[in-house]
Amino acid sequence: MNLDFLTPYGFWNPILWLLVIFVALLVAYLIWLRGNSRYKKGTEQTKPFLSGYAPESKEAMMVSASNIYWGFTSTLKGYYNFLRKMHTGDIRDYLGWYVGIVAIMLILYILWGGA
Amino acid sequence: MIWEFLANNSPALIIAIPLIAAFATSLISRVSTRARNIWVILALVLTEIFVIILLYQVFNFGTKVYVFGASSYNLTLPPDSGGIPIRIIFVVDAMSIFMAFTASTVALAGVIYSISCENEQTGQDKYYTLLLLMTVGMLGMMLTGDLFNFFVFLEINSLASAALVAYRVDRGIAVEAAFKYAIISSLGGLMVLFAIGILYGQYDALNMAMVAYRMQATGFSNLDKIAMALLTVTLAMKAGAIPMHFWVPDGYGKAPGAISAMLVTTTYASLYGLFRMCFTVFGLAANTVTLGWFLIILGVLSMFVGVTMALVQHDIKRLMAYHSVSQTGYMLLGVGVGLATLGTTAFNQYGLAAMEGGIFHLINNSMYKGLLFLTAGAIIYRIGTSDLDKMGGLGHSMKYTMIFFMIGALAIAGIPPFNGFASKLLIYESVYQFNPILSIIAMIVSILTLASFVKVFHSAFMGPKRYDVKEVPLPMLVGMGILTFFIILFGLFPNIAMQYLVTPAATALSDPVGYITRVLGGGSL
């Protein structure tokens, strides 16, 4: 069986890719083996460093899901405000969008729908 | 002899087995819970076996027709009918059976998963009855070649899935979601019926092939345009395309775990209907460029808006539901490009490849999105909340679930060597030749998808231990494992899927003339 997955531009071979990634991981592991292992466990050396502040408890250090990508959403505030306005949760708006799209497509099809 | 009988009647059996099993479930559950579980699994395994038999037949012998109530199973035009296919006909071409294979596999995984996920809940008999009815609806929509029959299966499917969405009331919120879903789908169903009425009034036929044939012969009237607008927009709404997607996050987000996974294939049954209408029914008479751009624009909107909405969600299932909208966009884009270039030289250069990408993405997405919904269901089953803010540290105790989630998340983000990459690669490359901007948008969406799943992974599995839970029971892991098997199989050996499922499906879908001659040619090959 041919393992090359042909695409319009070229081909893609997952098995070959796996081999390459395996070699890359092996190289990374070899580099990691050469690292310095003489640090002392349980001392300041293995604690996270937070600009000189005392580290908080482990639970409080976890960023909660709503706050991840805060920067992204606050940059696109205008866009997200528009989306929030669109998602009202009112069943009548759901139907309204449907009726609107049907009306638009009806006009477009009458203009350009025929062969 | 018996083999031939079963093979010839398999289109009917695929519908009949789950339908009979559905109504027998309440009787059998009187015997014992165990008997009922075995019964339901057996029914879906049998359905899957018949789907594979039919797949084999269609792959080797081409499109298969099945006429209900005729003296011979392939007698589409009885001698006394005056050249009209008067009976209900199932037309199973490579695209239909491809969809049926997807649907029955996900249904099988879902039902095995349900055995332990639902075993402490009430009303399980009706749950399984509805689940089987939902499967019947999906499979019927995919196999039928009759417009009214399509409507009937659409309604069976909508009713069963709306009832299942509402099944775990959840202080009324699930019922609210189900109400919205039911309103949308019943209005959609009625508009489909209205359009079918318009087509019937003009062409005196309900058979898709006959309608398409007569429409091409008599020219494309304004009434046809009304029917086309109603059918395409309604089915796009049922497939969850933006801006008519509002019911998707509600419905998927509140359904029980396995049902969310099956709702994905339910929407793809509608998506299949949309493709079937665009290509087979209207493809010969209408302007395919307009139709193609309709799909492309809906696809790009769905991709982008879906993924950006998913980024800000903090309910795990709602987030995945928005991704489902976003992934549907890829299919609409791929198949839309194929439709827009249909009949030109560009179709052979990249249009067919785009369609293959879209169709391949359909099966891939059913598998990995199903898997992701099942893992979300497993998390909710163990910790009882779907809020990502309250999760954390589940990787310590639910290792297998975490591995399955990682596979699903990497596949949806299009990371090699999983199956999402292969189909997305096809879509990117072929759409790039059609219009580079669309391809770039698709890639950006893929990056945002990865970002969003990194967030879920971080919030649910990473961090210090917050819940003292055990791994989920074995049947749930088996359900997830079935889907994972296909993800890895199609990822490592995409040619298997391409050769046996996707390329025949894309070729069959883009060939309405072949479909029509198969039905109206009198039944014999």
Added chain:
Amino acid sequence: MLFNLVYITVAIVIIIGFYAALFKRNLIKIVIGISLIESGVNLFLVSLGYREGGIAPIYTNAPSTYMVLPTPQALTLTSIVIGVATTAMLLSFCVVIYRYYGTLDARKVRRLKE
């Protein structure tokens, strides 16, 4: 004349149904709207099958062979059955929603948004 009157009636019934579904605040009225649309579609199907002077296609002792193809009637019957099921399900959802939310106002029944 009479022929078009039927289709005008169909359009009016469906438009009233859409009005109720889109602009009424009570969920039950929205369900009534959906039900009206359904009646309009059923009326459309029945009127498609109407032929003046045609008789039911029962060949035993038939006075003439000018008969009506029974397909639209069969479609309508199926559609009515499906419609009953849908309406019953929607109304039972309304009952449960009222029990938990204490209201049927579409502006308030939207705990699921964004």
